[in-house]
Amino acid sequence: MRIDSLRPGEVFVFGSNASGAHGGGAARFAYDRFGAVWGQSEGLQGQSYGIDTMxxxxxxxxxxxxxxxxxxxxxxxxxxxTEVGCGIAGYRPEQVAGFFRGxxxxxxxxxxxxxxLDASGSA
Structure with missing residues (x-):
């Protein structure tokens, strides 16, 4: 699923870095489109939510x-x-999907x- 727009009450969750420099990938998209704040790495920012994956x-x-x-x-x-951590950070879904279990x-x-998560029986 590609996220191009958000409805009211929807939040775009993206991978960030510790300095909150949203220069590329989903972070840049969040900055350009959904209110991500330059310099804020984690948490709710406009209609987006950052997680430091770097x-x-x-x-x-x-x-x-x-x-x-x-x-x-x-x-x-x-x-x-989004596939947080699977772009610029370089992780595979098998390495990080479990962080979202439950x-x-x-x-x-x-x-x-x-x-x-389905393959591991813990979706």
């Missing part, structure tokens, strides 16, 4: 967990997750992540 898997996993908690506490919003119903994961 500071190692441990940081990525911690921020993904915080994202899932945020999403659970905001059931009025619908979060559309996502609440208002989180829409990319098909590649769903396939990994």
């Amino acid at each position: 500071s190692g898997l441990r940081v990525f996993e911690e921020q993904a967990a915080r994202f899932l908690a945020f999403a659970a506490s905001h059931p009025d919003l619908r979060f559309l997750v 996502a609440p119903a208002n989180v829409v994961l990319p098909e590649s992540f769903v396939a990994v």
Whole structure:
């Protein structure tokens, strides 16, 4: 699923870096289209939500967990997750999809992540 536009209440979830320099990939798209804030790496920014995928898997996993908690506490919003970490950061869905295991119903994961979670029996 390619995300080109958002409806009210939808949030574009993208991979960022520690400095919040949204210069390429989905981060640049979030900056150009959905209100991502230059210099903010993590959290809700306009109609987007950043997760630092460039500071190692441990940081990525911690921020993904915080994202899932945020999403659970905001059931009025619908979060559309890109293949975070699978572009410029260079990870494969098999390495990172598990970080989103147990996502609440208002989180829409990319098909590649769903396939990994389904294959592991823990979608």
